Amino acid sequence: MEGFKYNQYLRSVKLYRDEVESFDTYPFCLDAVNNLFTLEFHPKVTFIVGENGTGKSTILEAIATAYGFNPEGGTKNFNFSTMSTHSDLYKYLKLIKGVRRPEDGFFFRAESFYNVATNIEELDKHGIGARIIDSYGGISLHEQSHGESFLAVFLNRFRGRGLYILDEPEAALSPSRQMTMLSRLHQLVQEDSQFIIATHSPIIMAYPDSIIYELKGGFRKREYRDTEHYQITKEFVNNTERMLDVIMK
Ligand SMILES: Nc1ncnc2c1ncn2[C@@H]1O[C@H](COP(=O)(O)OP(=O)(O)OP(=O)(O)O)[C@@H](O)[C@H]1O
Ligand SMILES: [Mg+2]
Numbered sequence: 001m002e003g004f005k006y007n008q009y010l011r012s013v014k015l016y017r018d019e020v021e022s023f024d025t026y027p028f029c030l031d032a033v034n035n036l037f038t039l040e041f042h043p044k045v046t047f048i049v050g051e052n053g054t055g056k057s058t059i060l061e062a063i064a065t066a067y068g069f070n071p072e073g074g075t076k077n078f079n080f081s082t083m084s085t086h087s088d089l090y091k092y093l094k095l096i097k098g099v100r101r102p103e104d105g106f107f108f109r110a111e112s113f114y115n116v117a118t119n120i121e122e123l124d125k126h127g128i129g130a131r132i133i134d135s136y137g138g139i140s141l142h143e144q145s146h147g148e149s150f151l152a153v154f155l156n157r158f159r160g161r162g163l164y165i166l167d168e169p170e171a172a173l174s175p176s177r178q179m180t181m182l183s184r185l186h187q188l189v190q191e192d193s194q195f196i197i198a199t200h201s202p203i204i205m206a207y208p209d210s211i212i213y214e215l216k217g218g219f220r221k222r223e224y225r226d227t228e229h230y231q232i233t234k235e236f237v238n239n240t241e242r243m244l245d246v247i248m249k
Pocket of ligand 1: 026030050051052053054055056057058059086
């Protein structure tokens with residue numbers, strides 16, 4: 001994406017293909033990896049969308065880990081680990097950073113958010129000084145509904161001038177709360193933040209000042225209305241009876 005003049009935090013990611021022994025095995029066999037050369041990020045919002053299993057979480061985790069985030073999510077200060085299924089893809093990535101460094105950052109993974117919430121409680125139980133949960137709105141993330149706890153993170157913990165890597169942020173959010181999320185995203189972008197987001201949500205991916213990569217045999221740049229997610233959702237909403245007939249035949 002030549003021509004971007006913004007001072008973004010992450011400009012692109014490059015795969016050291018020469019160092020990959022085989023593209024036949026995980027994670028190198030995935031669409032998201034075996035066609036990856038250099039992926040350019042939008043200075044504001046980059047979406048990665050595509051079918052289940054195409055490798056969105058794998059690539060996001062590797063980018064976040066290469067950047068210094070905990071592979072299971074959180075800020076750079078988290079280093080808990082509950083599983084050891086993380087791929088070593090991050091070792092093969094080169095991140096091209098911008099001249100400015102972010103003042104805030106978060107790797108948000110819907111699938112392991114529970115562990116982040118538990119880790120905050122444990123740290124606060126043994127910690128001295130300011131409680132970590134206070135920067136998340138003050139209420140235990142386990143004592144809120146799934147969606148409420150997601151929003152608590154976006155609304156309270158994300159402070160702007162940040163690099164935010166989000167994997168399915170919509171997972172627990174109702175359609176109207178996804179719009180709240182969109183509005184928060186816009187605020188944070190205006191406060192000099194950069195986002196990289198894997199999503200299945202046609203609402204979230206509607207954010208206009210963005211680039212959408214659809215994974216389909218590699219990363220393809222797509223206009224919002226040309227994405228499969230948008231078209232399938234639109235078709236379903238506009239022609240529900242007909243679609244149900246087809247699906248249930
Ligand atoms: N630890 C692992 N070992 C081997 N294969 C794995 C491992 N983790 C994931 N995979 C494989 O990699 C593929 C991509 O997984 P990934 O979680 O990156 O997909 P995704 O695009 O995020 O999908 P979704 O939309 O469902 O979240 C999966 O189909 C799975 O077969
Ligand atoms: Mg995923």
